Amino acid sequence: MKAEPARTEIPGELRLEMHARLLRVRIASRRLAELYREQEMRTPAHFGLGQEAVAVGVVTALRPGDVVYSHHRAHNHYLASGGSVYELAAELYGREAGCSRGRGGSAHLTAQAVGFIASTAILGETIAIATGSALAFSMRGERRLAVSFFGEAACEEGIFYESINYAAIRRLPVLYVCENNLYSTESPLSVRQPAGTELCERARSFKLKAERVDGNDLAAVYEASARLADGLRRGEGPAFLECMTYRWLEHVGPHFDHEAGRTYRSREEVESWMQRCPVKRSAAEIIRLGVADEAALAALSNGITRDVEDAVKRARAADPPPQGDLYADVW
Amino acid sequence: MKAEPARTEIPGELRLEMHARLLRVRIASRRLAELYREQEMRTPAHFGLGQEAVAVGVVTALRPGDVVYSHHRAHNHYLASGGSVYELAAELYGREAGCSRGRGGSAHLTAQAVGFIASTAILGETIAIATGSALAFSMRGERRLAVSFFGEAACEEGIFYESINYAAIRRLPVLYVCENNLYSTESPLSVRQPAGTELCERARSFKLKAERVDGNDLAAVYEASARLADGLRRGEGPAFLECMTYRWLEHVGPHFDHEAGRTYRSREEVESWMQRCPVKRSAAEIIRLGVADEAALAALSNGITRDVEDAVKRARAADPPPQGDLYADVW
Amino acid sequence: MSGDALRPARNIKFKDALSEGLCMAMERDPGIFVTGISVDYPSGIFGSTVEALRRFGPARVFDAPAMENALTGIAIGAAVMGMRPVVVHPRNDFMFLAFDQLINVAAKWRYMYGGRAGSVPIVVRGIIGRGWGQGPTHSQSLQSVLAHFPGLAVVMPASPEDAKGLTMAALRASHPVIILEHRSLFELTGPVPEEYYATPFGHAKVVRPGVDLTLVATSYMVQEALVAAGVLAKEGIEVEIIDPRSIRPLDEETILASVRKTGRLIVADTSWECCGFSSEIAALAAEKAFDALRGPVRRLSSPNCPAPVAASLESVLYPKASTIVGLSLHMLGRHPQGNLRGIDAVDTFKGPY
Amino acid sequence: MSGDALRPARNIKFKDALSEGLCMAMERDPGIFVTGISVDYPSGIFGSTVEALRRFGPARVFDAPAMENALTGIAIGAAVMGMRPVVVHPRNDFMFLAFDQLINVAAKWRYMYGGRAGSVPIVVRGIIGRGWGQGPTHSQSLQSVLAHFPGLAVVMPASPEDAKGLTMAALRASHPVIILEHRSLFELTGPVPEEYYATPFGHAKVVRPGVDLTLVATSYMVQEALVAAGVLAKEGIEVEIIDPRSIRPLDEETILASVRKTGRLIVADTSWECCGFSSEIAALAAEKAFDALRGPVRRLSSPNCPAPVAASLESVLYPKASTIVGLSLHMLGRHPQGNLRGIDAVDTFKGPY
Numbered sequence A, B: 001m002k003a004e005p006a007r008t009e010i011p012g013e014l015r016l017e018m019h020a021r022l023l024r025v026r027i028a029s030r031r032l033a034e035l036y037r038e039q040e041m042r043t044p045a046h047f048g049l050g051q052e053a054v055a056v057g058v059v060t061a062l063r064p065g066d067v068v069y070s071h072h073r074a075h076n077h078y079l080a081s082g083g084s085v086y087e088l089a090a091e092l093y094g095r096e097a098g099c100s101r102g103r104g105g106s107a108h109l110t111a112q113a114v115g116f117i118a119s120t121a122i123l124g125e126t127i128a129i130a131t132g133s134a135l136a137f138s139m140r141g142e143r144r145l146a147v148s149f150f151g152e153a154a155c156e157e158g159i160f161y162e163s164i165n166y167a168a169i170r171r172l173p174v175l176y177v178c179e180n181n182l183y184s185t186e187s188p189l190s191v192r193q194p195a196g197t198e199l200c201e202r203a204r205s206f207k208l209k210a211e212r213v214d215g216n217d218l219a220a221v222y223e224a225s226a227r228l229a230d231g232l233r234r235g236e237g238p239a240f241l242e243c244m245t246y247r248w249l250e251h252v253g254p255h256f257d258h259e260a261g262r263t264y265r266s267r268e269e270v271e272s273w274m275q276r277c278p279v280k281r282s283a284a285e286i287i288r289l290g291v292a293d294e295a296a297l298a299a300l301s302n303g304i305t306r307d308v309e310d311a312v313k314r315a316r317a318a319d320p321p322p323q324g325d326l327y328a329d330v331w
Numbered sequence C, D: 001m002s003g004d005a006l007r008p009a010r011n012i013k014f015k016d017a018l019s020e021g022l023c024m025a026m027e028r029d030p031g032i033f034v035t036g037i038s039v040d041y042p043s044g045i046f047g048s049t050v051e052a053l054r055r056f057g058p059a060r061v062f063d064a065p066a067m068e069n070a071l072t073g074i075a076i077g078a079a080v081m082g083m084r085p086v087v088v089h090p091r092n093d094f095m096f097l098a099f100d101q102l103i104n105v106a107a108k109w110r111y112m113y114g115g116r117a118g119s120v121p122i123v124v125r126g127i128i129g130r131g132w133g134q135g136p137t138h139s140q141s142l143q144s145v146l147a148h149f150p151g152l153a154v155v156m157p158a159s160p161e162d163a164k165g166l167t168m169a170a171l172r173a174s175h176p177v178i179i180l181e182h183r184s185l186f187e188l189t190g191p192v193p194e195e196y197y198a199t200p201f202g203h204a205k206v207v208r209p210g211v212d213l214t215l216v217a218t219s220y221m222v223q224e225a226l227v228a229a230g231v232l233a234k235e236g237i238e239v240e241i242i243d244p245r246s247i248r249p250l251d252e253e254t255i256l257a258s259v260r261k262t263g264r265l266i267v268a269d270t271s272w273e274c275c276g277f278s279s280e281i282a283a284l285a286a287e288k289a290f291d292a293l294r295g296p297v298r299r300l301s302s303p304n305c306p307a308p309v310a311a312s313l314e315s316v317l318y319p320k321a322s323t324i325v326g327l328s329l330h331m332l333g334r335h336p337q338g339n340l341r342g343i344d345a346v347d348t349f350k351g352p353y
């Protein structure tokens, strides 16, 4: 990981805004994971606890008109984009008020109004789709960016290379964000990448600009994203950002590994990463810089918690899709 | 392209043997292309005229037990491996005596007895298949290599990256030989690769050993292959060899571009590459080194020409598959 | 009948009708672009994209690397942003590489976001190869497997008129459309209206009316059916030929109406039998026109083997006009007079393509 | 009947039967290895690969990166060199990514080299998901599209006995075999012989004899069919349930014999209807047992939409025992007594997997 540059250049206001967004993602995700245990949300859900800074840091570097795509672990990206907690919760509960009207579930989210276009459940798919949206922007001369969030396992799928090759040939404005959390389900990197692999090197061999950052460092993610987004808007061609991070919970579902008796990661490893909690780190930095004090942050957190609570309650109480609509919207 | 190292270390005998093989590939390919004009060979055929040194140079570095896979432009690899001219011609004529009993045609060749396992018509397929054969060798502790020949367009397909990643993780004994002839059908590199692309760089980013050679220089191809094959046999993991070369004829079929009115390559470009004919270069080198004289090479050529003529005549006269066998060998 | 022809139709080739449909659609909709391997070659997909390139230039008709899966995803992503991509595969067999994007994404997009992520109006053209040693992986016919999936429209033009009309309909649909075009039809000439018109999906065409037997034929098999019907007519047998044109959505009613009239059904399709379109139509009749059936339905499809290259085998591979005549006579309890093979078209195609 | 049981069969679970079949085959054939994402996890493909890993170790049961297409090609290449790879997909929906290798290569290998490049004895296992919001891309059922292609065997065990027997048969076949295993069957318990035995492909099983109606059911639908048959028996209706077990090759004779006996046919399949297996069987009957049919054949399959996630929609998505009972009664001119829904199994599955 690179040495961290001084970051006083991020205005305090923006830091606070990002932190608020981070808190919202964290608090909503955590609450949803809690509720998920009740078995009322019948949709396989991949929670992103621990990885929130990636989504927030990247999305903060975007502008209106830019679009975001995500993968199976989509909640963070949806929420960071400004997607409604109520609609997300309703989606998980399988309600008509869900962002996808209960049809797609956890892995198929959409919030077009805030630029979050879609997530899909099969690895690698949205990497190409984001590239295609960038193609549309490029063909129409629009200065918009497409962002594709995916896990490092998607870099095992051929579609990733087909896509970045294409984006590089046509200098498309796509930011490929790889959230490297070291595992694919329960498989460590060692069974999936040759020793010594640098994904950035791969991206560079396709002529992408590439950077690697500490994905738990909100400011670092934001700065790298802003830098790369600048280049993208100047037409310098696609970029790749690898964010090193870690998922706290099991691959799918609400439990910690140890609760579920899973042994592929040691408890020490999980806990050491939890020490590097992106929310705590962001809070500490904000306090250190004097942007806000502990009390202000607590108030912020409390407000969000109340909003989230209200949203999930309403979502749970919302109506399911009418059975007569089974065939609606097939095409 | 690299500076060419001195090559006196290749024994004269081996040079002559390689040259004989080269001549056989050339003479047979050329004769088949001539006969193809008669419209009696009803199978889309991709001739490899101009590219023969790649096949011969690589295959000469192999040992009994090693296996070879190829793609749509398969004749050179089949012939260089020692595949029968008679069976190849019979295959093109759609005869029961064909190497694939007339079922597969030009793109689906096999000659298992000489280690040429198979070629297929869809880009990239055999890259994975060769990798799988190497997996079998590796699992059984056999010191055999698998070679995969493909064109540079196959490096646009995701399967190439999936395969080399896998081979590198498991350190499989595969030699990936990319015949870069600058075109895919009529598409130049510029629409298929970002400017400045080095395929070797890509391969290296997957932790393969990688070299690029002048594919029209038989000795250079052989030496690079021998070097890489050595490493493979020592278990050093997969290697990638890019051979820069050029196809003389149209993409599919027996004509020169100008005969068929094709305009994607200039006549000058084609002719400049024909000047760099691998057969002429090999002959000149052999004469220069005093390994054989012009007369001896002419005699060699004449002998091969007679053999080829005999083979193609017999093939043409051979029997077609009986119609009653339509359903044989489905499984 | 597709479109209300204001001016009289001229006779043009299938490939030119494809081209005309594409160009007319591109003129109206600036969001349409065409991509895929070789679309911008002088030979432009057997002539069908040449005019589009000439008129709309390389910004809208452009080549692509070999990357079938990602390219399909890219088309989807462009479509979601308001474009109308046309992805062309010189052989539909290459589409297997793109099945994930086609089936897991394009087909389900609208539904799986409850309509809130818009729809995916992509058009995918795939050419079906046949003969001259196209062989096992360049002559398959994918309508049956693609039509299995809700969310995909699969159409197969069998005449120049429909080549144009279905292309234009595809290019204004609000969902993914796969057009499977048979290589053996590209040189076929027929009347094509000059106007812009869209041949609606889900409307079968009664290609030839008849009363004795219903012959549902797809794509190139319509040509074989027409030859067969001509021969049978001389025997006093009037075959009704129905071209479904769209495989999905399927015009069940036109087919069922015919079966109810004739009581006999042969389905001649270019794909394989097992779980194929011929089975679909046979099942349809057995389920919804059972009482009208006067005898067993019969399926004619690709034989149960991969396509071999050798001419000797290729010549017995496909069901042909003679096969249809023989089977029709048999179904009607009649006996074929002499050798029927003479009626079959001789393939005059010159290779390698 | 599969295998000649020497010792009495014990009752074991479907997943354990899969495991037992795999282990017994691996014991006999050192060339068998198992790979695919998560095969070596403690949860080992819902328990079915755990014992194989324990007994044969990581050299023969090993994880793979996410690379479905290349992995299938790798399996082919290993098979051609004499190995017997088993590739496992935790959801069969991931297999679309591998369709090129499966259909363009594996299915055609033997044929397209005229038998001279050997054959490709790979086994591909794909799990069919269902319920609990599996959703549009994790609950498809691919037998119909795969069975379309000559050269592929496609089997669907519906009982623990066949889970073991078909696995062992697949692992000694000389061609590619695709085993589609329904997730909802993994916990099903039933008698399984202890011996090594191979359930031959192309032999349907008469799961329950009957005289009034033939019910061809695949995979999990056999369970629904059994419930339905029990209910119908109380009404004095004897349904004959036939489990084809292998979709390709298909045992036409057993099915036709039953239809000839009962004169009535319902096909209940887990895939979609259009060009699906239910159509295949309906067509088969209409073509080859027409004279015996006493009424229209009927197809029950997945409804014409992608699978939604919401429980309210999922609950009306699949045809169930009650659907079968209702339809059977209707076909026999009888009226259902009361609300049939009560007979349907309640899904007690706990998520997320």
Ligand SMILES: Cc1ncc(C[n+]2csc(CCOP(=O)(O)OP(=O)(O)O)c2C)c(N)n1
Binding pocket: A046, A072, A073, A121, A122, A123, A150, A151, A152, A153, A154, A181, A183, A184, A185, A251, D037, D066, D068, D094, D097
């Ligand atoms: C093509 C495909 N193969 C396998 C899966 C099953 N699968 C779902 S999530 C996942 C792990 C992906 O890991 P990564 O991309 O690193 O993302 P993470 O879960 O770590 O966030 C796998 C293998 C899938 N959804 N799609």
Ligand SMILES: Cc1ncc(C[n+]2csc(CCOP(=O)(O)OP(=O)(O)O)c2C)c(N)n1
Binding pocket: B046, B072, B073, B121, B122, B123, B150, B151, B152, B153, B154, B181, B183, B184, B185, B251, C037, C066, C068, C094, C097
């Ligand atoms: C998946 C796939 N896409 C497209 C094609 C059509 N095609 C056949 S050969 C060819 C060109 C391949 O170029 P390259 O790999 O460089 O080999 P070369 O022909 O130059 O030897 C193409 C595009 C194919 N066979 N398979």
Ligand SMILES: [Mg+2]
Binding pocket: A151, A152, A153, A179, A180, A181, A182, A183, A184, A185
């Ligand atoms: Mg990961």
Ligand SMILES: [Mg+2]
Binding pocket: B151, B152, B153, B179, B180, B181, B182, B183, B184, B185
């Ligand atoms: Mg090339």
